[in-house]
Amino acid sequence: MSPERSEAVPGATTTGQRAGNRLRLAVLDRDPGFMQVLSNRLDALGCEYRSLSAPATVDALVAMRLNALMVDLAVLGPGGWEYLERVCSRLSGMAVIVCTGPSSVAQRVRGLRLGADAWVTKPCHAEELICVVEAAVRRHRRAEMPALEAAAAFGEITVRPDLYQAYANEISLELTAREFEILHLLSGSDRVLRREEIYERVWGYAMAHGDRSVDVFVRKLRQKLRAASPEWSYIHTHFGVGYRFAPEREDAVERELDLVTDAEAAELDTAFAR
Amino acid sequence: MSPERSEAVPGATTTGQRAGNRLRLAVLDRDPGFMQVLSNRLDALGCEYRSLSAPATVDALVAMRLNALMVDLAVLGPGGWEYLERVCSRLSGMAVIVCTGPSSVAQRVRGLRLGADAWVTKPCHAEELICVVEAAVRRHRRAEMPALEAAAAFGEITVRPDLYQAYANEISLELTAREFEILHLLSGSDRVLRREEIYERVWGYAMAHGDRSVDVFVRKLRQKLRAASPEWSYIHTHFGVGYRFAPEREDAVERELDLVTDAEAAELDTAFAR
DNA sequence: GTTGCGCGTAAAGATCTTGTGATCAGGTTG
């Protein structure tokens, strides 16, 4: 199912450029001439790309952390539509560009409806093709990060998207990137977010069944939030559903009541009963 | 500076469809035949669109709150590239699709680099063109489309899909996830729902013969509903069929009878029997 | 009135979810 073969990774540059800003592309195509021309252009752009001669599994694609996938339907064969749909739906954070030979309108419509971001017909100019890929990636990026967002305060916590960090009394919570992303997502929504939603919007692709990553990060977040702001609770569990963000002050009274022992509680009960 | 002329707004439908989920498109084109064909398709989709025969200012476009703008470069004239760039950079949340006559690779590359999301060459198929627009808009949708379902009130009860919970007088009924799903389903339908229907829509698969799960959950629901809103009854049994949701106030008389103790009830029975 | 079946009710056991700590792999920094 996974005959993924990586022929070359010429773009595996050594520079310390921020990968987040560069194009990470995989090309699923078998035409040597096409790949040759494309490679030249991609190299010139300092683009990190990878050429595949056979479909990779969704998991393999996830592991590549791509911005974009270019695919020739001819390589996919009969199960191509299904593969396309699966890839598009599972990797919502990745742009998918179909670049294939002559096709009918119906085929192109089908491909676009399944989730492809663009359809380019071969033969095509490499420069133009790359522009299409960049345009698609640009759009994905924009969708993911709606520019600079203003800082927001919740209880004793301040969330600063511009600094990728949260603070309590000017003191950083020392959140890691993922921790911050989850806190940011949660704090930006009043409603209950299901784990799948959180995972998809933070990781960029569908959550595997039984994955506990969201739980683990929520635990770390709570830990740091509690350490920085002990009298408040921020992330609430909705059993069987997910999590909801809402700053709530825990009264000292309540906490004292919680500390009442069972014996004392029993005494109180009998006292009231009299 | 603002020669914007709105020729028609045929897509301004009267239905209560949520605008947030629909495509809001402006088409900047002067070809009557092209517009005719496109209009038909857009109408069929229930899409809200607007046709412009001259470039609108950026501010005017902002005011239209568009998801996408389709533009024919021929309409823009000499300052077209500049206009395109301005629009793309200023309205980063809007997809820009260039749909124009024959062009050179250099032109298309230029357009895409300036920020256009797609470039379609006329003549083209309307269906395909719309698919391209939808593909461009899709991601932005995803970010804004947390599918907020409105809260609904029935009698003294308020059902809140965003919180996965129901309330009576601001007080949570403490429904579990499944309990809520069943209440939500029932409350969203006026008719009688058979157990099999309820089971299938809540559990996601067919109900086994003789399964009493639905009954048990209805009981728990009634219990919590009664505790929170004693004067009303919400879920009604249709013997041999299923359940129906309908808020109904119960008379005070009936309630008094309900409050009669078992012993008193026995007395009453014998009294009536005499 | 009687009978059969569907329904309400309750409780116990099974199952699923979540919190938590620990471990492992991969990448980065110095």
Add this chain to the structure above:
DNA sequence: CAACCTGATCACAAGATCTTTACGCGCAAC
């Protein structure tokens, strides 16, 4: 290269929830 940090995954325990089962009552048909 080694120390360190981050993120992914696992195992376990405690709780919450769901399913199953049993019993008795009410409804409808005869």
